[in-house]
Amino acid sequence: MRMAELSAETGVPVATIKYYLREGLLPSGRRIGPNQAHYSREHLKRLRLVRALREIGGLSLAQVADVLAVLDGGRTAPVVLGAAQDGRVSSRPVAQAAWEWALGRVGELLGEPVDADDPAVSNLVTVLATCHALDHGAVAGRLVEYAALARAVAAVDAALITDVGPAARPGEAALVTALLGERLFEGLRHLALVETMNAVPAEA
Amino acid sequence: MRMAELSAETGVPVATIKYYLREGLLPSGRRIGPNQAHYSREHLKRLRLVRALREIGGLSLAQVADVLAVLDGGRTAPVVLGAAQDGRVSSRPVAQAAWEWALGRVGELLGEPVDADDPAVSNLVTVLATCHALDHGAVAGRLVEYAALARAVAAVDAALITDVGPAARPGEAALVTALLGERLFEGLRHLALVETMNAVPAEA
Secondary structure, eight states: OOHHHHHHHHTOOHHHHHHHHHHTSSOOOEEEETTEEEOOHHHHHHHHHHHHHHHTTOOOHHHHHHHHHHHHTTOOHHHHHHHHHHTTOOOOOOOHHHHHHHHHHHHHHHOSSOOTTSHHHHHHHHHHHHHHHTTOGGGGGGHHHHHHHHHHHHHHHHHHHHTSOSSSOHHHHHHHHHHHHHHHHHHHHHHHHHHHHHTSOOOO | OOHHHHHHHHTOOHHHHHHHHHHTSSOOOEEEETTEEEOOHHHHHHHHHHHHHHHTTOOOHHHHHHHHHHHHTTOOHHHHHHHHHHTTOOOOOOOHHHHHHHHHHHHHHHOSSOOTTSHHHHHHHHHHHHHHHTTOGGGGGGHHHHHHHHHHHHHHHHHHHHTSOSSSOHHHHHHHHHHHHHHHHHHHHHHHHHHHHHTSOOOO
């Protein structure tokens, strides 16, 4: 298909597609004339993936580029997942005391010694320390319950990723399952929480 | 405390604090001189909340303002949760066929008729339709499992929210539990998924 069709099919403006081509997020089309190129179904799929990672996964374009480079390197699903997580590390400043308190709670959960240089661990500590600073440190008392449920969710994720079949790339399946799956689960959790709270007598 | 102390305590630049005051995100301090004001512990707490909703909750400043207005109106926890969700509605374009397919799957899950005007439902349909467009529609076959786990997570959330005690505001507890809790759960899920996938023989 031509670029105009690629744009019409995905709703992505031609100028944006050209930008993605320049930035290497989308591979070049097959040249069929001095100012024309042909784009395949693979281009369409890649363009959809870029947009989904941006708009639903919440990654910046630079993060999308990093993750796609890892994906295109044919790396395993855990490596692709790690790359997607790296881009989302929170660098928000947290008071030292709150950070150390949170590191202790995460250590109790995961077992010492905790590798605070692991972006996934550091993210967890940052969020927990922020809860503490907001007088909601009680959430730490529920970490074991949340972690058990997170393992159950991850087991469903893993089944989806490994079930994709030999033709599909497990790295891409892992990426979509993890990033879009988070939004899906958040939506389900929100609906369930509102339903639960509506069943509780109003207090405010 | 003075504004400089408020800034030192939170790491938020004075210029940003002044901007929040102008925008009404932070109430004015008690004036103690022509160019000086005194800020209380309540200001400190509010400033921390604004930053956490921005940096970890991922809300825009306009969304933070909307949610705080609902919170300050003394509304119930479900109303505050709804306001926080409204700001996160995805307006990403989805092909009609994918949308209708996803609406059908959500209808099977939640029971017909589905209220597609409910932002929470519309978000769910958008994410599912995007999965479908990316050839990962298989996730729909796991919706019932995910929804059951989401209900279990929401039950823990609800216990945390209702346990805050009479002094705290349940709306604020709901907000922090929902928005920061999402990031916490995502972190736990990521760690569990990487662990699970590392235990599976590499395929890529």
